[in-house]
Amino acid sequence: MHYTGTIWRPPYEADSLLLEVTAGCTHHKCKFCTLYSDLPFKFRMSPMEDIEDDLLEAQVLRTNPYSKMLTRLQGKENPEPIHRVFLTGANPFVLKTEKLLGIASLIHKYFPSVKSIGCFARITDSIKKTDDELIRLRQAGYTGLTIGVETGDDDALAFMRKGYTSKDILTQCKRLEQTGIEYGFFYLTSISGKGHGETGAKLSAGIFNQLHPFLIGPNMLTVYPESDLYQEIQNGNWQEEGELEKYRELRTLVENLNISTYFAAMGASNAFQLRGHLPEDKPKLLETFDKIISEVSEEDLRNYRKNLPHL
DSSP states (O other), X not given: OOOOSOOOOOGGGTTSEEEESEEEOSOOOOTTXXXXXXXXXXXXXXXXXXXXXXXXHHHHHHHSHHHHXXXXXXXXXXXXXXXXXXXXXXOGGGSOHHHHHHHHHHHHHHOTTOOEEEEEEOGGGGTTSOHHHHXXXXXXXXXXXXXXXXXXXXXXXXXXXXXXXXXXXXXXXHHHHHTTOOEEEEEEETTTOTTTHXXXXXXXXXXXXXXXXXXXXXEEOOOOTTXXXXXXXHTTSOOOOOHHHHHHHXXXXXXXXXXXXXXXXXXXXXXXXXXXXXXXXXXXXXXXXXXXXXXXXXXXXXXXXXXXXXX
């Protein structure tokens, strides 16, 4: 299989076939991001020949005698069919529609069992796609996109150089909904900075409440020395929230959400793995946040964060 650099995927894509179709990020300007700094280029599309080779390799691996024997040792008659493929890279959905349709055609050729195709996406990836193109992509299996919107706070979006506004979030996500493409959000706790987290959470909830993400997955912002954000901190232009302040921010976010969605703090950056369906689990989640805020020390949370690997 062709894989370039560190491969990132959402926790809930663990059972998906990971297929590299891009590497890097077309934007690559967010002040906090270092995810693709190990690559010698900004963004690259994979040759269709490599994509087809990988699909053929994955097909052979699932049908060779060793795989069948291993499956039987596990008490199963045949290997589980692959139902979902996750395209790797920061935002493969930016590729032109015909390229994405060509990739989908190859996937279905080698794995007819595949029912859906997911990937990371930027809010701006759909801007140049017409509604008709989005419908065609949904018909080809594209759905369940994971979008790192981070926040609905326009000041934070601008400062962090995200390259879009809260209005863009509303416009493009409504287009996805209208064309049948489901999506989930990654929310970045502390992106609004010290003293502004709860305001940012309220602004974000105000945007999210107008949409229908299947998931809102918060992650804690982690500042690394090689990031542009680290330099902003050194220059006195930005301050990170304290650890307990981050949980007050998340509590405010949950308190102000009134849509039906799945709230899941699943990533390793979260000291506490919190999850629940909204709105029914809101009281339980708020109670858990209150317990964390009142019973867990700032120092313990800070020590947890210090021991994190480079995420």
